[in-house]
Amino acid sequence: QTPGLSLLGAHSFLMHAHSNATIGLESALRLLLKIFELASRKFANCPQPLIKMSLEGLAEFVKKHSSSVNFDEVRIDITMHCPEEEIGKHRSADASVTARP
Numbered sequence: 001q002t003p004g005l006s007l008l009g010a011h012s013f014l015m016h017a018h019s020n021a022t023i024g025l026e027s028a029l030r031l032l033l034k035i036f037e038l039a040s041r042k043f044a045n046c047p048q049p050l051i052k053m054s055l056e057g058l059a060e061f062v063k064k065h066s067s068s069v070n071f072d073e074v075r076i077d078i079t080m081h082c083p084e085e086e087i088g089k090h091r092s093a094d095a096s097v098t099a100r101p
Contacts, residue, residue, distance in 0.1 A: 003046050005039055007032075009055035016063040023062055027071045035076060035097055042078055050092040053078070061099045069101040
């Protein structure tokens with residue numbers, strides 16, 4: 001059973017994407033879908049019922065993004081912040097999303 005995902009900082013991410021002319025909401029929503037797909041594979045066997053995923057770093061990346069690289073080609077990394085010996089001992093786990101051109 002795949003855990004639920006709580007996207008912390010999603011509001012900031014979407015607001016910055018909306019105000020950035022090189023990104024826009026459509027590209028931001030496509031990126032969120034990509035994040036959900038990656039997270040569902042990455043955490044498919046995670047024993048925690050909830051993953052609290054921070055998008056704050058991604059929001060800052062979007063705020064400053066001005067690259068000529070198409071935003072849809074941005075690379076995403078999802079990192080779990082839980083020591084291996086702690087997995088399964090808590091009701092939730094923390095993760096973060098980072099992006100790079």
